[in-house]
Amino acid sequence: MAEQIGFIGLGIMGRGMVRNLLRAGFAVRVWNRTAAKMTEFVPAGATTATSPADLARQCDIIIICVSDTPDVQAVILGEHGVLAGAPAGALVIDMSTISPQVTRQLAAALAQKGVHMLDAPISGGSEGAARGTLSIMVGGQADQVARAMPLFQAMGKAITHVGDHGTGQTVKLVNQILVVVNMLAVSEALLFAQAGGLDLSKALEAVSQGAAGSWMLSNRGPQVIARDWRPGFTVDLQQKDLRLVLQAADQMGIPLLGTSTVFQLYRTLQARDLGSDGNHALAKALEQLAGLEIGRDA
Numbered sequence: 001m002a003e004q005i006g007f008i009g010l011g012i013m014g015r016g017m018v019r020n021l022l023r024a025g026f027a028v029r030v031w032n033r034t035a036a037k038m039t040e041f042v043p044a045g046a047t048t049a050t051s052p053a054d055l056a057r058q059c060d061i062i063i064i065c066v067s068d069t070p071d072v073q074a075v076i077l078g079e080h081g082v083l084a085g086a087p088a089g090a091l092v093i094d095m096s097t098i099s100p101q102v103t104r105q106l107a108a109a110l111a112q113k114g115v116h117m118l119d120a121p122i123s124g125g126s127e128g129a130a131r132g133t134l135s136i137m138v139g140g141q142a143d144q145v146a147r148a149m150p151l152f153q154a155m156g157k158a159i160t161h162v163g164d165h166g167t168g169q170t171v172k173l174v175n176q177i178l179v180v181v182n183m184l185a186v187s188e189a190l191l192f193a194q195a196g197g198l199d200l201s202k203a204l205e206a207v208s209q210g211a212a213g214s215w216m217l218s219n220r221g222p223q224v225i226a227r228d229w230r231p232g233f234t235v236d237l238q239q240k241d242l243r244l245v246l247q248a249a250d251q252m253g254i255p256l257l258g259t260s261t262v263f264q265l266y267r268t269l270q271a272r273d274l275g276s277d278g279n280h281a282l283a284k285a286l287e288q289l290a291g292l293e294i295g296r297d298a
């Protein structure tokens with residue numbers, strides 16, 4: 001019999017991922033802390049649960065996509081958490097971005113009850129979640145990765161098993177260094193183009209297919225030019241990830257100059273109450289330093 005899937009966390013990412021699982025024909029039961037967000041999935045075929053424990057009792061595979069490390073801990077270890085309901089043999093897949101160290105602790109706590117775990121953080125933004133084209137970086141045992149593969153294929157395109165528990169999260173932090181330092185380059189380049197009096201859309205078109213091309217440039221560059229700061233990924237969540245990167249780098253004793261600079265620039269946005277803007281609002285931090293606005297007539 002096909003496995004019953006549970007999904008916890010119907011945020012920007014979770015919403016698209018659940019829709020793709022339903023489209024692929026999986027039986028999905030959902031739970032979200034703010035219960036009203038579950039309603040829209042019922043006509044699409046989802047059933048609902050009253051708590052993470054209730055969901056876990058009724059599911060073989062439980063996917064989690066919530067905000068931060070303490071949130072995943074609460075959802076799994078809390079009084080009405082997944083651990084309280086999951087039967088032996090169940091599989092918990094955490095697709096949130098959280099601490100690699102805590103991930104290993106959670107995998108050990110679940111294993112004591114005979115419950116398997118994979119860390120499978122994602123990249124590709126809200127667009128990737130909606131289109132089913134996420135990159136998924138998976139840590140854990142190979143047999144459980146094989147068990148989860150049909151689900152991953154419904155939600156993503158590039159699925160890479162990178163090692164044991166926690167390694168998926170560490171690779172995700174590698175991804176985040178690349179994303180933010182790239183966004184710094186995109187912001188700096190657009191500021192320079194603005195100061196140079198260029199047609200910004202033409203400049204973007206001219207450079208995006210060459211060696212300077214990137215996902216951030218093609219997807220977030222036009223949003224910066226249009227001054228559309230709606231989030232695919234919020235500044236606040238981006239800061240959470242950079243904190244995880246900088247903590248890990250500190251433990252390893254390596255300097256991360258670019259990432260540290262971007263962390264401080266995002267901090268200036270949070271101080272201006274812009275934490276719910278998209279992470280491409282990094283451009284606004286540079287604009288303030290330069291006394292110049294991108295996409296506005298001089």
Ligand code: NAP
Binds near residue numbers: 009010068
């Ligand atoms: P989001 O839109 O802010 O949604 C967060 C979800 O987590 C909501 O469903 C929220 O429930 C739930 N949640 C938060 N704290 C909780 C708690 N203590 N207990 C139970 N539920 C809790 O965030 P998102 O953008 O979907 O991101 C989710 C995860 O994916 C994060 O780890 C993020 O870093 C990662 N991610 C995001 C992106 C992106 O582009 N957005 C890309 C890659 C990875 P409520 O509805 O009740 O608030």
